[in-house]
Amino acid sequence: MARKMLIDGELEKHSEEETRYDFDLFVIGAGSGGVRASRFSAQYGAKVGICELPFHPISTEVIGGVGGTCVIRGCVPKKILVYGATFGSELEDARSYGWELNEKIDFNWKKLLHKKTEEIVRLNGIYKRLLSNAGVKLFEGEGKVVGPNEVEVIQLDGTKISYSAKHILIATGSRAQRPSIPGQELAITSDEALSLEELPKRAVILGGGYIAVEFASIWRGMGATVDLCFRKELPLRGFDDEMRAVVARTLEGRGITMHPGTTLTELVKTEDGIKVRTNHGEELLADVVLFATGRAPNTKRLNLEAVGVELDKTGAVKVDEYSRTNLPSIWAIGDVTNRMNLTPVALMEGTCFAKTVFGGQPSKPDYSNVPCAVFCIPPLSVVGLSEEQAIEQANGDVLAFTSTFNPMKNTISGRQEKTVMKLVVDGETDKVLGASMCGPDAAEIMQGIAVALKCGATKAQFDSTVSGPTFQSLCSSLCFSAFISFFTCL
Amino acid sequence: CVLRGCVPKKLLVYASKYSHEFEESCGFGWKYAAEPEHDWSTLIANKNAEIQRLTGIYKSTLKNAGVELIEGRGKIVDPHTVDVDGKLYSAKNILISVGGRPFIPDIPGSEYVVDSDAALDLPSKPKKIAIVGGGYIAVEFAGIFNGLQSDVHVFIRQKKVLRGFDEEIRDFVGEQMLLRGIEIHTEQSPQAIIKSSDGSLSLKTNKGTIDGFSHIMFATGRKPNTKNLGLESVGVKLKENGAIEVDEYSQTSVPSIWAVGDVTDRINLTPVALMEGGALAKTLFANKPTKPEYRAVPSAVFSQPPIGQVGLTEEQAIKEYGDVDVYTANFRPLKATLSGLPDRIFMKLIACAKTDKVLGLHICGEDSPEIIQGFAVAVKAGLTKADFDATVGIHPTAAEELVTMRTPTRKLRRTPSEGKTDSEFKAAAGV
Numbered sequence: 001m002a003r004k005m006l007i008d009g010e011l012e013k014h015s016e017e018e019t020r021y022d023f024d025l026f027v028i029g030a031g032s033g034g035v036r037a038s039r040f041s042a043q044y045g046a047k048v049g050i051c052e053l054p055f056h057p058i059s060t061e062v063i064g065g066v067g068g069t070c071v072i073r074g075c076v077p078k079k080i081l082v083y084g085a086t087f088g089s090e091l092e093d094a095r096s097y098g099w100e101l102n103e104k105i106d107f108n109w110k111k112l113l114h115k116k117t118e119e120i121v122r123l124n125g126i127y128k129r130l131l132s133n134a135g136v137k138l139f140e141g142e143g144k145v146v147g148p149n150e151v152e153v154i155q156l157d158g159t160k161i162s163y164s165a166k167h168i169l170i171a172t173g174s175r176a177q178r179p180s181i182p183g184q185e186l187a188i189t190s191d192e193a194l195s196l197e198e199l200p201k202r203a204v205i206l207g208g209g210y211i212a213v214e215f216a217s218i219w220r221g222m223g224a225t226v227d228l229c230f231r232k233e234l235p236l237r238g239f240d241d242e243m244r245a246v247v248a249r250t251l252e253g254r255g256i257t258m259h260p261g262t263t264l265t266e267l268v269k270t271e272d273g274i275k276v277r278t279n280h281g282e283e284l285l286a287d288v289v290l291f292a293t294g295r296a297p298n299t300k301r302l303n304l305e306a307v308g309v310e311l312d313k314t315g316a317v318k319v320d321e322y323s324r325t326n327l328p329s330i331w332a333i334g335d336v337t338n339r340m341n342l343t344p345v346a347l348m349e350g351t352c353f354a355k356t357v358f359g360g361q362p363s364k365p366d367y368s369n370v371p372c373a374v375f376c377i378p379p380l381s382v383v384g385l386s387e388e389q390a391i392e393q394a395n396g397d398v399l400a401f402t403s404t405f406n407p408m409k410n411t412i413s414g415r416q417e418k419t420v421m422k423l424v425v426d427g428e429t430d431k432v433l434g435a436s437m438c439g440p441d442a443a444e445i446m447q448g449i450a451v452a453l454k455c456g457a458t459k460a461q462f463d464s465t466v467s468g469p470t471f472q473s474l475c476s477s478l479c480f481s482a483f484i485s486f487f488t489c490l
Numbered sequence: 491c492v493l494r495g496c497v498p499k500k501l502l503v504y505a506s507k508y509s510h511e512f513e514e515s516c517g518f519g520w521k522y523a524a525e526p527e528h529d530w531s532t533l534i535a536n537k538n539a540e541i542q543r544l545t546g547i548y549k550s551t552l553k554n555a556g557v558e559l560i561e562g563r564g565k566i567v568d569p570h571t572v573d574v575d576g577k578l579y580s581a582k583n584i585l586i587s588v589g590g591r592p593f594i595p596d597i598p599g600s601e602y603v604v605d606s607d608a609a610l611d612l613p614s615k616p617k618k619i620a621i622v623g624g625g626y627i628a629v630e631f632a633g634i635f636n637g638l639q640s641d642v643h644v645f646i647r648q649k650k651v652l653r654g655f656d657e658e659i660r661d662f663v664g665e666q667m668l669l670r671g672i673e674i675h676t677e678q679s680p681q682a683i684i685k686s687s688d689g690s691l692s693l694k695t696n697k698g699t700i701d702g703f704s705h706i707m708f709a710t711g712r713k714p715n716t717k718n719l720g721l722e723s724v725g726v727k728l729k730e731n732g733a734i735e736v737d738e739y740s741q742t743s744v745p746s747i748w749a750v751g752d753v754t755d756r757i758n759l760t761p762v763a764l765m766e767g768g769a770l771a772k773t774l775f776a777n778k779p780t781k782p783e784y785r786a787v788p789s790a791v792f793s794q795p796p797i798g799q800v801g802l803t804e805e806q807a808i809k810e811y812g813d814v815d816v817y818t819a820n821f822r823p824l825k826a827t828l829s830g831l832p833d834r835i836f837m838k839l840i841a842c843a844k845t846d847k848v849l850g851l852h853i854c855g856e857d858s859p860e861i862i863q864g865f866a867v868a869v870k871a872g873l874t875k876a877d878f879d880a881t882v883g884i885h886p887t888a889a890e891e892l893v894t895m896r897t898p899t900r901k902l903r904r905t906p907s908e909g910k911t912d913s914e915f916k917a918a919a920g921v
Binding site: 070075076079080083084087090091094096097098099100101102105106107108109110111112115116119122342343344345347348366369370371372373381408409411412441443444445446447448449450451452454455457461462464465466 | 497500501504505508511512514515517518519520521522523524526527528529530531532533536537540543759761762765783786787788824825827828857860861862863864865866867868870871873877878880881882883884885886887888889890892893
């Protein structure tokens with residue numbers, strides 16, 4: 001196949017020297033992982049090229065944007081909407097603190113949507129500048145792997161250009177999946193949910209994971225009626241069971257109607273909205289139905305099978321501990337490898353990749369004690385093992401310390417919502433194996449705890465830390481209890 | 491803490507923060523038909539109900555522990571005898587934990603001044619208030635009254651607020667306070683308060699007189715409550731400011747008499763008093779002599795925006811460790827990019843260049859106090875910058891900044907110069 005080397009618009013003859021690649025590294029996908037890997041590799045002296053699909057808030061197989069899911073249709077816009085929604089309950093609580101507000105305060109969804117879009121466009125521009133400042137060459141178009149050292153980019157006008165690269169990094173991320181339920185075309189996924197023209201008055205959400213739970217909180221906070229349908233008895237499968245129950249209670253307390261053990265069997269368009277039928281025979285009416293039933297790696301159009309790159313049965317690229325595929329010159333990081341689908345983990349994988357391949361320091365990403373947060377309202381944040389995991393993995397006894405209390409702010413507002421904090425401790429070594437919290441500011445609070453946990457801090461070390469006048473003060477003085485304890489101070 | 495300190499202060503801070511939240515919410519689509527107004531009496535009534543409830547809880551806690559509570563004024567008669575309103579009680583050990591009280595300098599017109607106790611219970615909200623003082627109490631009340639829409643003027647003797655805090659934090663919080671509309675009058679010492687015929691107050695300082703205040707508050711320090719306790723006659727040694735002198739076990743100069751908390755003027759924070767009390771109980775009754783540990787005690791200032799800190803300031807770190815690496819971040823949080831408000835967050839991490847241990851953390855911005863607590867465990871445990879960096883961030887948060895600081899802003903190295911006894915510093919520009 002003829003290779004065309006396009007450099008500064010001029011065609012150059014194929015060099016007679018030893019094999020010279022166009023790039024030391026070519027990255028497919030300019031999301032969290034791809035951008036990090038590109039920049040850091042370039043900093044180590046590598047000549048880096050990266051391609052990304054054209055920008056739009058709603059992704060398709062051929063539409064994406066620099067910044068990736070996190071910046072354009074994930075973490076960032078999500079958090080913006082959570083902020084927007086949280087104000088709702090804040091304003092309610094303000095009254096007990098003496099503020100005189102109207103009965104109903106107007107919420108202009110279109111204004112928030114507009115500002116959200118402004119922000120993601122701004123960030124998209126910043127990510128482009130980050131790449132150019134690092135000397136990384138950005139190509140707009142769809143990338144495919146053509147050979148162990150060759151990538152083909154289909155430009156917007158349809159022309160295909162090939163680039164040779166010593167190393168190829170696949171960082172194409174993942175996309176929301178739609179279950180094949182009759183009428184599924186009437187439903188939306190998170191992409192659309194983040195860019196809806198109108199705020200739904202009635203929302204039905206199918207899913208029990210963090211995306212489902214976060215949108216339930218967002219729409220409820222903005223005044224919508226929300227029905228959350230999930231297959232298990234509790235949402236957030238995989239998290240600590242006790243904390244899952246806390247989240248379920250909190251969501252219910254906020255007015256979200258929970259439907260455990262429920263799937264949707266049919267969606268039908270009616271004059272009154274979308275009629276949704278559940279497996280219990282129940283019928284719900286909605287303006288919006290959100291499918292938040294999982295995301296799948298973006299590997300279908302990459303031509304990987306033809307090249308011989310192994311995928312697992314979910315379609316994720318199989319990699320070793322260094323993020324290398326079965327082909328020595330092809331690597332993969334981020335959601336496309338379906339390890340831990342979090343931006344900071346993709347960043348870690350990208351950093352390790354750059355160090356390994358160009359920094360001369362083989363580095364394996366460390367997946368132990370990675371903290372994360374679910375931004376329902378109020379949020380859940382966790383690090384380390386759940387109680388169930390600890391019991392499974394520990395040799396001896398496992399101690400669970402929990403503290404359930406009404407946060408100070410609620411004492412005046414009268415909001416009946418408890419904050420729960422939990423530490424899971426190894427009975428033999430006193431090491432804190434896991435920590436979790438459901439309550440306001442949980443994510444901000446958990447970060448520092450994650451540092452201590454990562455380094456093997458013991459419960460005694462937690463206890464010896466003097467506390468401050470915050471929620472957190474209770475963590476250092478949790479009362480021992482096998483199940484639940486009640487801390488009555490403040 | 492419960493009646494006229496930490497708790498009511500925090501409730502008032504919550505109340506006053508809402509005005510900023512109303513502003514923020516506009517950027518997120520919320521719209522108010524009219525500008526929200528605040529009713530001070532509702533707040534104070536609810537605040538008082540809450541502290542009454544807590545008093546009840548504290549009484550129950552004592553009762554449930556089998557402690558006999560005697561209401562009255564206690565006074566020491568001899569090393570084993572306490573007098574409470576005329577009745578005598580003998581004790582093997584006596585613990586003095588009477589705390590401290592606001593101090594107001596004796597200047598002309600000081601009778602018109604309110605202290606923090608009174609400020610928490612004013613009959614009406616100040617229209618225009620002068621707050622004299624630059625410490626945490628002054629700064630917190632400035633934020634409270636400003637948030638509740640009073641016209642706030644702070645008068646400080648120094649050039650910046652919060653003497654003793656990290657210098658960059660002092661600069662940052664001062665700037666943010668100005669941006670919120672608080673006026674800070676620097677290098678001014680109060681000389682007199684004058685009440686005019688219309689009832690308004692004027693504050694005379696070394697720089698001039700400002701009129702028109704509805705209230706003048708002095709937050710000029712707190713002194714230990716040791717007057718009239720019979721201490722001098724029983725032989726308990728006091729420091730110059732009236733604080734009770736104690737050893738590492740909180741024992742006074744009289745072996746059967748002990749003291750903890752603000753009355754000993756060590757670190758005047760509730761959790762430290764709790765630590766001192768807990769350690770004393772262990773020492774006296776669990777047969778486990780325990781010294782309270784004062785290293786890496788975290789604390790917060792509930793200014794707006796608030797401050798969270800643990801460990802050494804940059805100035806202290808340089809003095810104690812010599813070679814330090816300083817990492818800073820100064821950024822606009824996500825919320826502010828939408829609200830359009832000039833809110834920012836400042837973070838500083840100080841690491842020992844030799845051992846990589848994190849010596850101090852200082853943050854100023856929304857949620858700083860909540861963020862600092864977990865990190866305080868790490869700092870107390872002696873963790874290193876490398877440990878911080880190995881921890882994956884929680885996204886999106888402000889806190890994740892503290893585990894993603896890659897490049898030192900400055901590397902400070904002590905270069906000993908020949909022939910001189912003092913060391914010189916060479917600050918290398920950040921690499």
